Amino acid sequence: MAQYNVFDCSIIELDKHHEDRRGNLTVVENGTTLPFDVKRVYYLYDIPGGEGRGAHAHRDLEQLIVAASGAFTVTLDDGKCKRSFFLNRPYQGLYVKPGLWRDLVDFSSGAVCMVLASEVYDPADYIRDYHEFVEFRQTDEKCL
Numbered sequence: 001m002a003q004y005n006v007f008d009c010s011i012i013e014l015d016k017h018h019e020d021r022r023g024n025l026t027v028v029e030n031g032t033t034l035p036f037d038v039k040r041v042y043y044l045y046d047i048p049g050g051e052g053r054g055a056h057a058h059r060d061l062e063q064l065i066v067a068a069s070g071a072f073t074v075t076l077d078d079g080k081c082k083r084s085f086f087l088n089r090p091y092q093g094l095y096v097k098p099g100l101w102r103d104l105v106d107f108s109s110g111a112v113c114m115v116l117a118s119e120v121y122d123p124a125d126y127i128r129d130y131h132e133f134v135e136f137r138q139t140d141e142k143c144l
Protein backbone atom coordinates (compact mmCIF):
# COMPACT_ATOMS: atom_id res chain seq x y z
CA MET A 1 0.00 0.00 0.00
CA ALA A 2 1.17 3.51 -0.77
CA GLN A 3 2.41 5.82 1.93
CA TYR A 4 1.01 9.29 1.54
CA ASN A 5 2.66 12.39 2.86
CA VAL A 6 2.14 16.10 2.37
CA PHE A 7 4.27 16.06 -0.78
CA ASP A 8 1.75 13.73 -2.45
CA CYS A 9 -0.77 16.57 -2.31
CA SER A 10 -0.80 19.39 -4.81
CA ILE A 11 -2.84 22.10 -6.45
CA ILE A 12 -4.76 20.82 -9.47
CA GLU A 13 -5.55 23.31 -12.22
CA LEU A 14 -9.19 22.79 -13.16
CA ASP A 15 -10.69 23.14 -16.59
CA LYS A 16 -11.66 26.77 -17.05
CA HIS A 17 -13.54 28.64 -19.69
CA HIS A 18 -12.99 32.30 -19.09
CA GLU A 19 -12.71 33.81 -22.49
CA ASP A 20 -16.46 34.42 -22.36
CA ARG A 21 -17.54 38.07 -21.82
CA ARG A 22 -20.45 36.73 -19.71
CA GLY A 23 -18.02 35.47 -17.08
CA ASN A 24 -16.17 32.32 -16.15
CA LEU A 25 -17.00 28.66 -15.84
CA THR A 26 -15.01 25.79 -14.33
CA VAL A 27 -15.80 22.13 -14.81
CA VAL A 28 -15.05 19.08 -12.66
CA GLU A 29 -16.09 15.83 -14.30
CA ASN A 30 -15.82 12.27 -13.02
CA GLY A 31 -13.36 10.15 -14.95
CA THR A 32 -11.25 13.03 -16.26
CA THR A 33 -10.57 15.82 -13.78
CA LEU A 34 -9.61 14.04 -10.57
CA PRO A 35 -7.91 10.83 -9.44
CA PHE A 36 -11.23 9.85 -7.78
CA ASP A 37 -14.92 9.98 -8.56
CA VAL A 38 -16.97 12.50 -6.58
CA LYS A 39 -19.67 11.04 -4.32
CA ARG A 40 -20.30 14.10 -2.16
CA VAL A 41 -20.00 17.88 -2.31
CA TYR A 42 -20.18 20.17 0.70
CA TYR A 43 -19.20 23.75 1.33
CA LEU A 44 -18.26 25.95 4.24
CA TYR A 45 -19.42 29.57 4.22
CA ASP A 46 -20.25 32.49 6.54
CA ILE A 47 -17.13 31.64 8.51
CA PRO A 48 -16.53 34.30 11.17
CA GLY A 49 -13.19 36.11 11.08
CA GLY A 50 -10.50 34.27 13.01
CA GLU A 51 -12.33 30.94 13.00
CA GLY A 52 -10.59 27.76 11.88
CA ARG A 53 -12.16 24.63 10.36
CA GLY A 54 -10.95 21.12 9.74
CA ALA A 55 -8.69 20.02 12.60
CA HIS A 56 -9.12 16.39 11.68
CA ALA A 57 -7.81 13.64 9.42
CA HIS A 58 -9.61 11.12 7.26
CA ARG A 59 -8.58 7.49 7.18
CA ASP A 60 -9.63 6.78 3.59
CA LEU A 61 -11.33 9.83 2.14
CA GLU A 62 -9.83 11.71 -0.79
CA GLN A 63 -10.81 15.33 -1.29
CA LEU A 64 -10.44 18.29 -3.56
CA ILE A 65 -10.64 21.58 -1.66
CA VAL A 66 -11.56 24.66 -3.69
CA ALA A 67 -11.80 28.32 -2.74
CA ALA A 68 -15.03 28.79 -4.72
CA SER A 69 -15.00 32.38 -3.47
CA GLY A 70 -12.51 34.37 -1.43
CA ALA A 71 -9.40 32.88 0.10
CA PHE A 72 -8.11 30.72 2.94
CA THR A 73 -5.10 28.64 3.88
CA VAL A 74 -5.02 24.86 4.22
CA THR A 75 -2.20 23.31 6.24
CA LEU A 76 -1.62 19.60 5.74
CA ASP A 77 0.28 17.51 8.25
CA ASP A 78 1.52 13.94 7.78
CA GLY A 79 2.85 13.62 11.33
CA LYS A 80 6.37 14.53 10.20
CA CYS A 81 5.97 17.46 7.81
CA LYS A 82 3.50 20.29 7.46
CA ARG A 83 2.76 22.07 4.22
CA SER A 84 0.52 25.11 3.73
CA PHE A 85 -1.42 26.00 0.60
CA PHE A 86 -3.02 29.38 0.00
CA LEU A 87 -6.19 28.94 -2.04
CA ASN A 88 -7.76 31.95 -3.71
CA ARG A 89 -8.71 30.84 -7.24
CA PRO A 90 -12.00 29.05 -8.10
CA TYR A 91 -10.21 27.25 -10.94
CA GLN A 92 -7.66 25.61 -8.64
CA GLY A 93 -8.19 22.81 -6.13
CA LEU A 94 -6.00 21.23 -3.49
CA TYR A 95 -5.99 17.47 -3.90
CA VAL A 96 -5.73 15.88 -0.45
CA LYS A 97 -4.76 12.24 -0.15
CA PRO A 98 -6.08 10.05 2.69
CA GLY A 99 -4.46 9.90 6.11
CA LEU A 100 -3.44 13.54 6.49
CA TRP A 101 -4.36 16.05 9.17
CA ARG A 102 -5.76 19.33 7.81
CA ASP A 103 -6.34 22.76 9.32
CA LEU A 104 -8.18 25.49 7.43
CA VAL A 105 -7.50 29.03 8.63
CA ASP A 106 -7.40 32.69 7.60
CA PHE A 107 -10.74 32.74 5.80
CA SER A 108 -11.33 36.00 3.99
CA SER A 109 -14.68 37.73 4.34
CA GLY A 110 -17.25 35.95 2.16
CA ALA A 111 -15.00 32.93 1.53
CA VAL A 112 -16.67 29.75 0.31
CA CYS A 113 -14.72 26.52 0.79
CA MET A 114 -16.12 23.86 -1.52
CA VAL A 115 -15.04 20.27 -0.93
CA LEU A 116 -15.44 17.45 -3.43
CA ALA A 117 -15.16 14.11 -1.67
CA SER A 118 -14.60 10.54 -2.80
CA GLU A 119 -17.12 9.03 -0.34
CA VAL A 120 -20.40 9.84 1.34
CA TYR A 121 -20.27 11.14 4.91
CA ASP A 122 -18.96 8.59 7.39
CA PRO A 123 -18.16 9.74 10.94
CA ALA A 124 -16.04 6.59 11.42
CA ASP A 125 -13.61 7.83 8.77
CA TYR A 126 -12.69 10.87 10.92
CA ILE A 127 -9.80 11.17 13.35
CA ARG A 128 -10.45 14.29 15.43
CA ASP A 129 -7.85 13.78 18.15
CA TYR A 130 -4.31 14.79 17.17
CA HIS A 131 -2.63 12.23 19.42
CA GLU A 132 -4.79 9.52 17.91
CA PHE A 133 -3.73 10.80 14.49
CA VAL A 134 -0.03 10.52 15.37
CA GLU A 135 -0.65 6.97 16.59
CA PHE A 136 -2.58 6.20 13.40
CA ARG A 137 0.37 7.43 11.31
CA GLN A 138 2.68 5.13 13.24
CA THR A 139 0.52 2.04 12.94
CA ASP A 140 -1.57 2.33 9.77
CA GLU A 141 0.02 0.20 7.07
CA LYS A 142 -0.61 2.89 4.45
CA CYS A 143 1.63 5.24 6.41
CA LEU A 144 4.54 2.94 7.22
Ligand code: TYD
Pocket residue numbers: 040042052053054055056120121
Ligand atom coordinates in the same frame (compact mmCIF):
# COMPACT_ATOMS: atom_id res chain seq x y z
P1 TYD B 1 -17.14 19.14 10.57
O1 TYD B 1 -16.53 17.92 9.99
O2 TYD B 1 -16.86 19.43 12.00
O3 TYD B 1 -16.70 20.41 9.72
P2 TYD B 1 -15.20 20.84 9.39
O4 TYD B 1 -14.99 20.48 7.96
O5 TYD B 1 -15.07 22.25 9.71
O6 TYD B 1 -14.31 20.03 10.23
O7 TYD B 1 -18.69 19.06 10.34
C1 TYD B 1 -19.59 19.95 10.96
C2 TYD B 1 -20.93 19.26 11.13
O8 TYD B 1 -21.50 18.88 9.87
C3 TYD B 1 -20.83 17.99 11.95
O9 TYD B 1 -21.95 17.96 12.80
C4 TYD B 1 -20.96 16.87 10.94
C5 TYD B 1 -21.79 17.48 9.84
N1 TYD B 1 -21.48 16.98 8.50
C6 TYD B 1 -22.38 16.16 7.85
O10 TYD B 1 -23.47 15.82 8.38
N2 TYD B 1 -22.09 15.71 6.60
C7 TYD B 1 -20.92 16.04 5.96
O11 TYD B 1 -20.71 15.61 4.81
C8 TYD B 1 -19.98 16.87 6.66
C9 TYD B 1 -18.68 17.25 6.03
C10 TYD B 1 -20.29 17.32 7.92
